Amino acid sequence: MKVVAFNGSARKNGNTAILINCVLDELMREGIETELVQFAGKNIRGCIACYKCIELKDRRCAIHNDIMNDCIEKMMGADGIVFGSPVYFADLTAGIKGFIERAGMVGRANGDLFRRKVGAAVTSVRRAGAIHTFDSMNHFFFISQMIVPGSNYWNVGVGRDIGEVDKDEEGKATMRLLGQNMAWLIKKLQE
Template sequence: MKVVAFNGSPRQNGNTYQALSIVLEELRKEGIETELVQLGGRKVHGCLACYKCFANKDRRCARKDDDMNIFIEKMLEADGIIVGSPVYFSNVSSEVKALIDRCGLVAKANGDMLQRKVGAAVVAVRRAGATFTYSAINFFFGISQMIVPGSSYWNLGIGWEPGEVLNDAEGVQTFRTLGTNMAWLLKQLNQK
């Protein structure tokens, strides 16, 4: 089993990365392979609404001018997907929004190709807007017919400067519980 996580923050070692690392550590403890992909700060474009993905039905976005199809392929190969984002004006980063919009449309165009994969949102926030960001990511999972595990609280951690999220004891515990619950769910779904 494998989980791919996307760090939607341009701060490669910032609070979103730290939060994702906690979840991934718990998954690895349970014997699940993990991969962390740096999404934030990379050149990714928004959806053009060209709907060529519906005509092509090749599980790819018709745009070829960025790495989105690499990200989509990583999602297809994984059993679980984690999308991590900082809070930008009470929502996801622009790179996460591009991932949601383009991968979401390609998934719909190809028979809900993410259906029954496990999805989890991870949010790093300075102060407010985290639940809107958490919801935006979970809306993507829901419309993609993915299965979302819960935790002891919403999957968010508070911190401003890189690393401060590690001082949020409740957030750290929430991320650990999320990793444990996600591992349990993946194992349940993969029983033969």
């Protein structure tokens, strides 16, 4: 059993990574393998609407000069997928948006590649826009026929400077519970 997480922040090991790691730590405690891919410095562009994925149905994006196809492989091989994005102008980052456009098109072009995998979204915020960002990421999971567990609050942590989210005990507890629920669900789906 494996979960792969994607951090769409422009900052490596920032607040979003801290929150994602709270989720991953719980998954590892439950014996689930995890991997974190951070987009910082990686320049993932959006879909170019070439429709090659629909024409070729080869489970690949036609843009080959970035990490996208490696990431799609990782998603296909995983039981669970975590998206993390800080709030940028009350929405998700350009990196995670581009990722969603391209993984979404490749998935749909090939018979919903991520169908019935478990998906969870995590967001970090200084003040406003977290629920919209959380919802935007969930749109990918729902149209991909994925199954989305919850926590006891929406998956949001509060902080501005790198590491500030560490002080948000409620946010971190939300993430730990999310990790536990994700592990429970992944194990149930394996039965």
